[in-house]
Amino acid sequence: MLTLPEPTAREREHALVVAAQRGDTESFAALVRLHQRRAYAVARAIVLTHEDAEDAVQEGFLHAFRALDRFLPDQAFGAWLNRIVANAALDITRRKKVRDADALADTIASPFRDPAESAELRRRLTGALSTLNERQRAVIVLHDVEGYKHAEIGRLLGIPEGTARSDLHHARARLRQALSGVRSEL
Amino acid sequence: MRIQRNTPPEWEDKEVTRVLRDLYASPPPNASYWDTLESRIMARIATAGEAPEWWGVFHGWIRVGLAAAALAAVLTGAALLRERERQERLAYETVIESASVIPVAGPTIARGEGRSRDATLRSLISY
Numbered sequence: 163m164l165t166l167p168e169p170t171a172r173e174r175e176h177a178l179v180v181a182a183q184r185g186d187t188e189s190f191a192a193l194v195r196l197h198q199r200r201a202y203a204v205a206r207a208i209v210l211t212h213e214d215a216e217d218a219v220q221e222g223f224l225h226a227f228r229a230l231d232r233f234l235p236d237q238a239f240g241a242w243l244n245r246i247v248a249n250a251a252l253d254i255t256r257r258k259k260v261r262d263a264d265a266l267a268d269t270i271a272s273p274f275r276d277p278a279e280s281a282e283l284r285r286r287l288t289g290a291l292s293t294l295n296e297r298q299r300a301v302i303v304l305h306d307v308e309g310y311k312h313a314e315i316g317r318l319l320g321i322p323e324g325t326a327r328s329d330l331h332h333a334r335a336r337l338r339q340a341l342s343g344v345r346s347e348l
Numbered sequence: 349m350r351i352q353r354n355t356p357p358e359w360e361d362k363e364v365t366r367v368l369r370d371l372y373a374s375p376p377p378n379a380s381y382w383d384t385l386e387s388r389i390m391a392r393i394a395t396a397g398e399a400p401e402w403w404g405v406f407h408g409w410i411r412v413g414l415a416a417a418a419l420a421a422v423l424t425g426a427a428l429l430r431e432r433e434r435q436e437r438l439a440y441e442t443v444i445e446s447a448s449v450i451p452v453a454g455p456t457i458a459r460g461e462g463r464s465r466d467a468t469l470r471s472l473i474s475y
Contacts, residue, residue, distance in 0.1 A: 190390075191386065195386055198382060198386060198389065207372060223392075223393065287368070288371065291371075302368065306364070306368050338361065338364060341364060
């Protein structure tokens with residue numbers, strides 16, 4: 163008896179995209195399940211708060227749903243979606259420009275942090291993060307936290323790879339300067 | 349906690365990344381959190397599908413608008429064409445009218461001069 167090989171993750175995703183394009187909402191929900199964590203991480207790298215990241219993810223999926231008929235199923239759905247989510251997150255940051263260091267320190271802190279972490283490092287780092295512009299902050303978080311490469315960050319944020327590289331360099335220098343002279347021994 | 353000065357940059361780079369990761373920690377891999385987020389996303393999509401966007405109001409007017417724009421373009425074109433023809437005709441008439449008063453250029457002989465020459469010739473012939 164001839165057995166068909168198991169479809170790969172890419173093939174399954176392709177099938178879901180095609181079905182969603184035909185109007186199958188369940189297939190789109192499956193795509194949401196597949197990609198929402200990564201989308202959240204991308205949004206969280208750009209906006210300042212967990213709530214804004216959730217808003218950006220919802221906006222991003224909504225835009226993606228509306229633009230689904232323009233998506234070519236042979237492309238990588240995740241990359242396309244994350245670009246949309248990144249744009250939604252950038253829109254939110256433009257609307258809510260928080261420049262105040264204290265406000266940033268209050269909003270950026272995650273409720274899931276390790277309580278034993280150095281408060282001094284966090285205080286200094288959040289202060290330094292508030293001095294970066296939104297693009298530099300997004301670049302360093304996408305690179306250091308999410309592990310994106312320069313070219314991928316460039317595509318996500320709609321900037322040249324060289325700009326992403328330069329932003330990362332400046333952001334890192336600024337944060338390093340903020341931490342200089344501080345060393346915690348836990 | 350002890351604070352030391354002049355920390356090496358390598359340590360600081362690693363520390364920057366470590367603290368950043370902590371600050372930007374994603375919600376814990378709790379299935380219920382992601383289930384809730386998925387439900388909210390799908391609810392948002394469903395709500396957005398029911399309530400048309402503000403620009404959706406104009407959707408029904410697109411054909412009417414296009415027809416009106418096409419008609420306006422045709423009328424404007426016709427008016428422009430008629431105006432151009434009128435101006436051409438006007439220019440032509442101006443040229444024709446001004447041409448009738450233009451003096452014909454060419455050698456002319458004064459009337460008196462010709463008569464005296466004829467009289468001289470007749471006088472010579474009669475001799």
